[in-house]
Amino acid sequence: MELVNENFLKLKAGYLFPEIGRRVKAFLEAEPEKGKRLIRCGIGDVTEPLPDAAREAMKAAVDELGSRETFRGYGPEQGYEFLRKAIVDNAYSGLGVDADEVFISDGSKCDTGNILDIFGKGIKVAITDPVYPVYVDTNVMAGNTGEADASGRFEGLVYLPCTAENEFVPALPEEKVDLIYLCYPNNPTGTVATREQLEKWVAWAKANDAIILYDAAYEAYVQGSEVPKSIFEIEGARECAMEFRSFSKNGGFTGVRCAYVVIPKELTGSTKSGERVSLHGLWARRHATKFNGCSYPVQRGAEALFSVEGKMQVAKLVKHYMGNAALLSAACKKIGLAVYGGEHSPYVWVKCPEGVDSWGMFDKMLHEAQVVITPGSGFGAAGEGYFRISAFNTREKVEEVCARLEAVLG
Numbered sequence: 550m551e552l553v554n555e556n557f558l559k560l561k562a563g564y565l566f567p568e569i570g571r572r573v574k575a576f577l578e579a580e581p582e583k584g585k586r587l588i589r590c591g592i593g594d595v596t597e598p599l600p601d602a603a604r605e606a607m608k609a610a611v612d613e614l615g616s617r618e619t620f621r622g623y624g625p626e627q628g629y630e631f632l633r634k635a636i637v638d639n640a641y642s643g644l645g646v647d648a649d650e651v652f653i654s655d656g657s658k659c660d661t662g663n664i665l666d667i668f669g670k671g672i673k674v675a676i677t678d679p680v681y682p683v684y685v686d687t688n689v690m691a692g693n694t695g696e697a698d699a700s701g702r703f704e705g706l707v708y709l710p711c712t713a714e715n716e717f718v719p720a721l722p723e724e725k726v727d728l729i730y731l732c733y734p735n736n737p738t739g740t741v742a743t744r745e746q747l748e749k750w751v752a753w754a755k756a757n758d759a760i761i762l763y764d765a766a767y768e769a770y771v772q773g774s775e776v777p778k779s780i781f782e783i784e785g786a787r788e789c790a791m792e793f794r795s796f797s798k799n800g801g802f803t804g805v806r807c808a809y810v811v812i813p814k815e816l817t818g819s820t821k822s823g824e825r826v827s828l829h830g831l832w833a834r835r836h837a838t839k840f841n842g843c844s845y846p847v848q849r850g851a852e853a854l855f856s857v858e859g860k861m862q863v864a865k866l867v868k869h870y871m872g873n874a875a876l877l878s879a880a881c882k883k884i885g886l887a888v889y890g891g892e893h894s895p896y897v898w899v900k901c902p903e904g905v906d907s908w909g910m911f912d913k914m915l916h917e918a919q920v921v922i923t924p925g926s927g928f929g930a931a932g933e934g935y936f937r938i939s940a941f942n943t944r945e946k947v948e949e950v951c952a953r954l955e956a957v958l959g
Contacts, residue, residue, distance in 0.1 A: 556692045559703070565682045565927035566592050569911075576915055583919050588946050588953075590877075590939045591921040593736070593896065595801045597869060597943075599850075600862035603800055606853035610846035624842045627833065628653025628809065632848045636809060639855040640794070644781045650813055650829065652836055653843050653851075655806040657766045657795040661730075662687035663839070664762065664791075664810070667831040668728065668818065675707040675726040677719050679737055679925060679932030681764070684730045700930040710931045711738060717889065717898075718742050721753045729754065731780075732764035734771060737928045737937045738898040739874075739890015741776045747783050754789040760816070760828075761790040766808075769799035769867050771893045787813040791828070798895065798941075799863050800854045807843050807851045870895045873940035873947040880951035881938075884959045895940040898925070902958060910936045918953040 569591050577584040613619040627633070633648040654660050662683055674693055676684050688694055688706065695704030702708055707726050709719035717740040722729070731750065733742040742750075754761050763780040771778050780786045795808035812832050817825040853859045874891040881888045887900035901910045907924035914920045914936075925935030940947065 554690065554692075556690050556694075559689050559694065559696055560686055565923070568927070569921065569923065572911070573915065573921055580916075583916075586919040587921065588919065588942070588950055589921040590942060590947075590950055591923045591937075593798070593939045593941055595798065595803050595866075595870075595941050597801060597866055599801050599805070600854065600859055600866065602853040602856050602859035602862055603802075603805075603850035607846040607850040610849035614845070621845050624845055624848075626837045626840055626842045627651075628843065629845070629848050632852045633809075635852045635855045639860075641779065641781065641811070644779060645787065646781060646811055646813070651809050651811055652832060653807065653809050653848060654836075654840065655808065655843050656797070657764065657793045657808045657810075658683050660793050660808060660810045661762065661764060663835070664832070665691045665693070666835050666839075667828060669821075672727040673705075673707065673725060675709055675722050675729045676929075677711050677730065677732070677735075678702075678708040678930060679711060679928030679935075680730070681732060681736050682928065684762075685929075701926075702930055708929070708931075711735075711740075712931060713887070713889065713900075716740065718746050721749065725757060726759055728760050728762060730762045730764065732766070733777075734767040734894035735890070735896075736764075736767065736894075737896055737923065737925065737932065738935075739892075739894035739896035739937075740898070741771065741893045744775070744777050744783070747777055747780060747786075751780070751783045751786050751789060755785055758819075759789065760818070761786070763790050763792045765792055766795040767798055767894055768794065769863065770871060770895055772871070776893055781811070781813075788815055791816060796851050796854060799867060800851065800859075801866060802847075802851070805847055805850065807847050869944070870940050873942060873944065876947050876951055877938050877940055877954075880954050884955055886958070891940070897938045897940065899936055899938060901925075901934050901936060907933055907936055914957065918950075918957045920950050920953055 633651040636651050637646050637648045674688050694706050697703045711717040711719050717738045768778040780790045780792050791812045793810050796802040812829045814829045816828045818828050874895055877897045878888050878891040881899050889898040891897040907926035911924040914922050923937040925932030
């Protein structure tokens with residue numbers, strides 16, 4: 550008998566973005582003329598061309614593969630040394646990270662889900678609410694939860710509400726947990742955690758033998774040095790945290806695919822008998838077994854983002870998207886909506902108008918404005934009553950979205 554993983558059957562609602570796709574598809578079929586005006590500000594996909602530095606480096610790498618003398622076959626599963634060193638020298642300078650603590654992959658979404666392979670059954674997991682859905686769904690698939698209740702919350706997970714009252718940074722857990730997912734700058738709310746707040750989280754994790762899974766995929770959007778870009782800026786974090794980063798949103802690699810996770814050698818977990826085991830070693834074993842490595846041309850392209858030209862081009866991309874975020878924030882504020890995020894992040898988190906829920910707002914914007922947004926409730930129960938607007942778009946389309954927002958809600 551072909552037994553299935555019945556944990557998948559708990560995912561009754563389906564993943565958020567396919568549901569958005571289903572509704573948009575139905576709208577386009579029913580309203581083809583209106584569909585010609587559709588502007589997508591839902592999924593966080595970039596729109597601007599790849600930086601020239603990355604493109605030229607990838608072209609050169611492809612040419613290398615066209616010659617027997619410079620051809621490369623299988624690469625190191627953990628990533629080529631040239632990229633790992635570039636990451637350490639540029640993204641973690643002075644933070645004590647070694648190149649062999651960096652593992653190259655094809656995406657942070659994959660890493661944050663796959664990391665559960667190295668943890669045992671029966672672990673207690675804490676997530677923020679609202680939350681990037683992958684954190685929840687992969688724990689459901691792994692059997693770390695029970696069934697979902699009417700609000701969509703899964704039994705067994707510890708939900709940490711993020712609200713306007715706590716500035717979307719949750720209070721410390723009141724019960725013992727083993728893993729905590731933190732994402733800053735945050736997806737979906739676009740908010741950040743201060744150094745003082747992260748210091749409290751690190752101290753709590755160390756005191757409670759917990760591990761922080763820190764998603765810093767949007768660190769390039771942090772404006773200024775007062776907000777930490779890395780959890781490893783916090784003293785003691787190497788003993789209780791690992792960090793996930795990506796080239797998707799800073800270098801436009803959403804379709805190219807390249808990311809990495811940093812796992813310090815001193816970070817450990819425990820066996821049932823109490824023996825401490827290096828998580829770095831476990832992930833290295835898992836990575837070598839289940840992953841053949843990110844392609845050579847892609848890794849050369851990622852390396853080029855750290856060149857002088859690459860850094861300038863990345864900064865230009867970030868400036869463009871942050872300019873979009875500023876326009877969207879201003880437009881929503883102009884029509885009297887409460888706005889969060891957008892200052893250190895390409896996401897603007899907006900309170901729905903009185904009497905309109907998250908999916909109601911999605912449908913209203915789709916049908917009346919032909920703009921795709923993301924309903925806050927799709928990120929968790931605490932996201933109800935909010936919606937997210939992505940600033941990943943052309944300036945022309947963002948300006949049009951601002952005009953349509955005012956026309957529909959003003």
